[in-house]
Amino acid sequence: MTDLSATIGVxxxxxxxxxxxxxxxxxxxxxxxxxxxxRQTPATPCLVLDLATVRDRYAGLxxxxxxxxxxxxxxxxxxxxxxxxxxxxxxxxxVASPGEIDLCLARGASPESISYGNTIKKRSDIARAHDRGVxxxxxxxxxxxxxxAAAAPGARVFCRIAVxxxxxxxxxxxxxxxxxxxxxxxxxxxxxxxxxPYGVSFHIGSQQLDPGAxxxxxxAAHEVFEGLAGYGITMRMVNxxxxxxxxxxxxxxxxxxxxxxxxxxxxxYFGSDRPELLIEPGRHLVxxxxxxxxxxxxATPETGSERRWxxxxxxxxxxxxETEGEAITYRLRxxxxxxxxxxxxxxxPTCDGDDVLYESTGYELPMTxxxxxxxxxLSAGAYTASYSxxxxxxxxxxxxxxxxxxxxxxxx
Amino acid sequence: MTDLSATIGVxxxxxxxxxxxxxxxxxxxxxxxxxxxxRQTPATPCLVLDLATVRDRYAGLxxxxxxxxxxxxxxxxxxxxxxxxxxxxxxxxxVASPGEIDLCLARGASPESISYGNTIKKRSDIARAHDRGVxxxxxxxxxxxxxxAAAAPGARVFCRIAVxxxxxxxxxxxxxxxxxxxxxxxxxxxxxxxxxPYGVSFHIGSQQLDPGAxxxxxxAAHEVFEGLAGYGITMRMVNxxxxxxxxxxxxxxxxxxxxxxxxxxxxxYFGSDRPELLIEPGRHLVxxxxxxxxxxxxATPETGSERRWxxxxxxxxxxxxETEGEAITYRLRxxxxxxxxxxxxxxxPTCDGDDVLYESTGYELPMTxxxxxxxxxLSAGAYTASYSxxxxxxxxxxxxxxxxxxxxxxxx
Numbered sequence: 099m100t101d102l103s104a105t106i107g108v109x110x111x112x113x114x115x116x117x118x119x120x121x122x123x124x125x126x127x128x129x130x131x132x133x134x135x136x137r138q139t140p141a142t143p144c145l146v147l148d149l150a151t152v153r154d155r156y157a158g159l160x161x162x163x164x165x166x167x168x169x170x171x172x173x174x175x176x177x178x179x180x181x182x183x184x185x186x187x188x189x190x191x192x193v194a195s196p197g198e199i200d201l202c203l204a205r206g207a208s209p210e211s212i213s214y215g216n217t218i219k220k221r222s223d224i225a226r227a228h229d230r231g232v233x234x235x236x237x238x239x240x241x242x243x244x245x246x247a248a249a250a251p252g253a254r255v256f257c258r259i260a261v262x263x264x265x266x267x268x269x270x271x272x273x274x275x276x277x278x279x280x281x282x283x284x285x286x287x288x289x290x291x292x293x294x295p296y297g298v299s300f301h302i303g304s305q306q307l308d309p310g311a312x313x314x315x316x317x318a319a320h321e322v323f324e325g326l327a328g329y330g331i332t333m334r335m336v337n338x339x340x341x342x343x344x345x346x347x348x349x350x351x352x353x354x355x356x357x358x359x360x361x362x363x364x365x366x367y368f369g370s371d372r373p374e375l376l377i378e379p380g381r382h383l384v385x386x387x388x389x390x391x392x393x394x395x396x397a398t399p400e401t402g403s404e405r406r407w408x409x410x411x412x413x414x415x416x417x418x419x420e421t422e423g424e425a426i427t428y429r430l431r432x433x434x435x436x437x438x439x440x441x442x443x444x445x446x447p448t449c450d451g452d453d454v455l456y457e458s459t460g461y462e463l464p465m466t467x468x469x470x471x472x473x474x475x476l477s478a479g480a481y482t483a484s485y486s487x488x489x490x491x492x493x494x495x496x497x498x499x500x501x502x503x504x505x506x507x508x509x510x
Numbered sequence: 511m512t513d514l515s516a517t518i519g520v521x522x523x524x525x526x527x528x529x530x531x532x533x534x535x536x537x538x539x540x541x542x543x544x545x546x547x548x549r550q551t552p553a554t555p556c557l558v559l560d561l562a563t564v565r566d567r568y569a570g571l572x573x574x575x576x577x578x579x580x581x582x583x584x585x586x587x588x589x590x591x592x593x594x595x596x597x598x599x600x601x602x603x604x605v606a607s608p609g610e611i612d613l614c615l616a617r618g619a620s621p622e623s624i625s626y627g628n629t630i631k632k633r634s635d636i637a638r639a640h641d642r643g644v645x646x647x648x649x650x651x652x653x654x655x656x657x658x659a660a661a662a663p664g665a666r667v668f669c670r671i672a673v674x675x676x677x678x679x680x681x682x683x684x685x686x687x688x689x690x691x692x693x694x695x696x697x698x699x700x701x702x703x704x705x706x707p708y709g710v711s712f713h714i715g716s717q718q719l720d721p722g723a724x725x726x727x728x729x730a731a732h733e734v735f736e737g738l739a740g741y742g743i744t745m746r747m748v749n750x751x752x753x754x755x756x757x758x759x760x761x762x763x764x765x766x767x768x769x770x771x772x773x774x775x776x777x778x779y780f781g782s783d784r785p786e787l788l789i790e791p792g793r794h795l796v797x798x799x800x801x802x803x804x805x806x807x808x809a810t811p812e813t814g815s816e817r818r819w820x821x822x823x824x825x826x827x828x829x830x831x832e833t834e835g836e837a838i839t840y841r842l843r844x845x846x847x848x849x850x851x852x853x854x855x856x857x858x859p860t861c862d863g864d865d866v867l868y869e870s871t872g873y874e875l876p877m878t879x880x881x882x883x884x885x886x887x888l889s890a891g892a893y894t895a896s897y898s899x900x901x902x903x904x905x906x907x908x909x910x911x912x913x914x915x916x917x918x919x920x921x922x
Contacts, residue, residue: 173861173903194861197904216903218807218821218859221881239810241881263863270863273819303863395630398651407685409630415897422834422864443684447630449585449606451682451715452834469633469653485827488898488907491585491628492609495900 127151128476130501131389135472138499142393142472143412145483145498147175149183151387152479156187159342159379162357166375169213171340172198174380174480175388179500181205184383192378195219196226203230213337215299215378217242217258217274225249236299236337238276243284247291254296255288256337257281259322261315266303266341267348268425275300278318282325289331297335297373298322304381305426306341307348309356313363315339320367336364337376344385344477347427347459353382381480388479390417390428390496394471395447405441408463410473413446413453417496418475419485421455428475434464442467448491539563540888542913543801547884550911554805554884555824557895557910559587561595563799564891568599571754571791574769578787581625583752584610586792586892587800591912593617596795604790607631608638615642625749627711627790629654629670629686636661648711648749650688655696659703667700668709668749669693671734673727678715678753679760680837687712690730694737701743709747709785710734716793717838718753719760721768725775727751732779748776749788756797756889759839759871765794793892800891802829802840802908806883807859817853820875822885825858825865829908830887831897833867840887846876854879860903 127148134146159168169192170184176198181191185206192215193199202212209231214224217238224235228250235250237243238258246255260275276284285295300315316336323333338360343350364372392412400406412418420426439462446453467473486495539560546558571580581604582596588610593603597618604627605611614624621643626636629650636647640662647662649655650670658667672687688696697707712727728748735745750772755762776784804824812818824830832838851874858865879885898907 171861176901176904193904195859195904197901197906199904201904216859216861218857218861220805220807220823239808241808241810245881268863271866273857273863273866274861393632395632396651396653398653411632419899445630445685447607447628449583449628449630449686451680451685454683454685469657484900484902486900487831488896488900489588489609490896492588492605492607492611492613494609 127387128389134499134501135389135391140391140497140499142391143410143416143496145388145390145417145478145496147177147180147384147388147479147498147500149179149387149500149502152180152183152384153187155383155386156184156189158353159377159382162353163360163375163377165372166338166377169215169376169378170383171215171378171380172202173484175384175482176201176484177498177500178205179502180384181207185211192380196223196230199227199230199232209233213376213378219245221245221249228253234296237284237288238274238281240284240287243288243291243293247288247293251292252294254294255285256297256299256335257284257322258299258301259315259318261300261302261318263303265306265308265311267305267307268420269303270301278321278325281322285322285326285333286329286331289329295326295331295333297333297337297376299337299339299376301339301378302341304340305343305346307343307350309351309359311341312338312356312360316360316363316367323373333373335374335376337378340378340380340382342379342382344381344480345429346477347429385480386477388477388482390475390478390482392473392475394467394469394473397468400440400465405443406465407445408442408467409445409447410455411447412475412496413448413455415446415448415450415453415487415490416493417478417482417486418446418455420481424456424459426481427456427459428478430461430463431474431476432464432467433471434466437464437466439463440465447493450491539799540801546911546913547801547803552803552909552911554803555822555828555908557800557802557829557890557908559589559592559796559800559891559910559912561591561799561912561914564592564595564796565599567795567798568596568601570765571789571794574765575772575787575789577784578750578789581627581788581790582795583627583790583792584614585896587796587894588613588896589910589912590617591914592796593619597623604792608635608642611639611642611644621645625788625790631657633657633661640665646708649696649700650686650693652696652699655700655703655705659700659705663704664706666706666708667697668711668747669696669734670711670713671727671730673712673714673730675715677718677720677723679717679719679758680832681715682713690733690737693734697734697738697745698741698743701741707738707743707745709745709749709788711749711751711788713751714753716752717755717758719755719762721763721771723753724750724768724772728772728775728779735785745785747786747788749790752790752792752794754791754794756793756892757841758889759841797892798889800889800894802887802890802894804885804887806879806881806885809880812852812877817855818877819857820854820879821857821859822867823859824887824908825860825867827858827860827862827865827899827902828905829890829894829898830858830867832893836868836871838893839868839871840890842873842875843886843888844876844879845883846878849876849878851875852877859905862903
């Protein structure tokens, strides 16, 4: 079921519709990475990130949603060179902790460009952020709001509301966000606490494949704006969250379609009274920029009705956390492509029964694949290296190499 | 449903049956850890390991199964001081990678005491192990066996057979092991390749709550012994694998019951022709030795039919990987114990929808619990720190403090 000849970002390639014109370096990106891997033959497993692709995705999003301030969700890939690259381009940042704030500041971001986007934070962490100059905080509960008021007096706050995550490959469940009526109450209270009630955020789930998914969030945000207007409070900002996809095995609609549907919903609910817009892409900016190279450790023979098991040196605990539940299905490329294929189960290298990558998805790989062959996971730039364990089973964390387009390489 | 007054190892406490006499320091262990936490107030989250408990569990197992060579499964907790402690006691080691081999050798283990227990290994890793003096390897497939023959000529091999994991809280699925008839074929082939066919291993799943679970593995091992006898090959060793439990919320039968059932099965199938025995405890030796201290970051108020959400500074990505699927349910203790309790959902601190610890298990915690209060997860010494991510969301890996019983403490 996997298109083994696919190139990075295949689903966003310029098509007859004239969409996605911002994506200028599809084939070259994969070629650059392949050249690097062929020339340097780094030890596997490793992640290779093409910074030109990150720049390209950033420019594309800027052009598709020109009114939105782009806050890179650092958690997707906190590689310092990625943060530095985006800071140099003028990006803003969505962070989850003081650790990520310090990273951004060290790599050229200004405190004003940082949004503390984690609804779960200690008062001491809020104070540390405030000390560093951060003045924008999310909230979704009264105790957190009280902490912000105490530790970051006068700061801007936006409230995260809970919305449907249908269509997302990795939905959020009920961990984050509150109902719109609670948001009205919290933002009203924010004003009473001396904070600046600034806006509303929502998140329609990561790797969202339905470009229309933002509409009900925008509608709910408008409801909160109206509710606060009743208290004489003018809200100013809608934070569209993340959810823009990278190119895994599922077909992904072009970015232009997402932008059009978002613009339409804003028109419908806000008309000419347009709010300021924020967006928090993570996966979309860095996913397609990365190739994860692994090696086949072992490939068992096919026995009767049993599929072959192909064991890689990369697994759930050294980079492929998002294969949990087979939620994210990477496109694959191998050193045996072109040979006849057959069904396989793919597994990682640890002594852990849960370290099985794909058993039900139905991958097919070359039947000639054997120990020592390489397997590339494409569009693996997001949510891989940073999930890596410190050393489960004695396997080292996943190293990252960054290519800057001028062939300079650096291992982080 | 959780017994909040439970002490470490509660289910193994000496009972009226006279069993488990080896467990001598139940209450003192928890008291030592509590004293350390009260005195040093280390930043949370952190893991505190009581080495006296590790020594105690090792002595207990040695006395319960005096004929078995104990290979500590290093993956359960590769903390160097734990390895050093066990090496000093004369333990052997079950390792998963060259990284773990180097760790053991650096901490006093001899190469002869090491068993390379991962069926998934690169030829280069086998060679590295052989270079270091390791002479005992598991296998379960032909390509792996060929690699061992090439990279570790003359080594001893044992074959892992697949057995039912019923009764295990974390079963292995079909990733490891082969049918007994395949094991006969592989071990016969091992002899032809110049290797020493030594024995059979099986693993009945981690945290095995049925003391009778080993019987069918022992029966299958005997079947392999018989099959090889037909080729004139005398097998010598049965490796009972892991599976001995730590004390989570479920009642755990006393160790003596496990030992009795294992001995009975050995008598039944091997009679007076007893094989050498190996056992690979991980969780059982270190689980009950650890307390993981976390802090409440946020506790939302109860709203109507909604349970409270209690967010901790410890979650799936900085130590609690085994809460996936709510497989392992730790016993909890809080700074508000004694206050009236109510149902809660427990979640970790990251911006990740999957970082929810317990939603369906039905934990109840004091309703007074609020930000800044501490929560201890008991018997958290196994499969926590080593699963920790390198820094997902900017949160640091889980630090470990070891107590050696003489009050000396050291942070790893």
